[in-house]
Amino acid sequence: SSIQHLELIWHGTEYKWLNINVDIVPAVHCTSTDCIQKIDSVRQCLINKHGVLFVPKWSDELIDQPTEAGLCKMCFSFSEHELFDVMPAALKQAYMLAKILTSLCPVIEGIEIGRCITSYMLKTCTFLEFKEMDDFDGMLNSIIHKRFDYDIEPFKHVELSPSTKIIFWTKRIFQRLEDSINAWKIDEFLQPGCNLLYHAMYKE
DSSP: OOSEEEEEEEOOSSOSSEEEEEEEOOOEEEOOOTTSOOOOHHHHHHHHHHOEEEEEEOSTTTSSSOOSSOEEEEEOHHHHHHHHHHSOHHHHHHHHHHHHHHHHOOEETTEEHHHHOOHHHHHHHHHHHHHTSTTHHHHHHHHHTSOOOTTOOTTSSOOOOOHHHHHHHHHHHHHHHHHHHHTTOOEETTEEEEETTHHHHHHO
């Protein structure tokens, strides 16, 4: 869905020759949320605060026929940014570790992991684990009326959590992912009912 792909090399005081891939994607910001499915009040308040981005999603990869018109998909990047910002550090770092593990293990038992597990699936499973925490509603309510700072980087300068906690949550993320794949269903966190594995079922 990107219109331009940039490959950069960063050379600075902390990182030397760091390869950075950047996708430039056009998006339309819609502040009205009447067009999307209503969910529980806490998550709905977060969506109402940020609205939704519509980005192009061409359908050739989903439907085995060429099409001149493109489709759009909903993107909740602002809401997701704040979810990570308020998320406990151990779970946040477990998500980072899960992404690293999937990139270091490109093939498992003859299956190309990159073709069946996306970082968005890992992110969704992480959010679902977050939602199961007893104080999830309280943590989310703390940011509903707080001014959103676009300059905050939720993954930067976070003190490393005890390894046992990170490993615990990493296992939980992968277990949820495995259970979801076996059930052929991973619900979009902010739009329950939108199955992230639908395209996989179509291809199968």
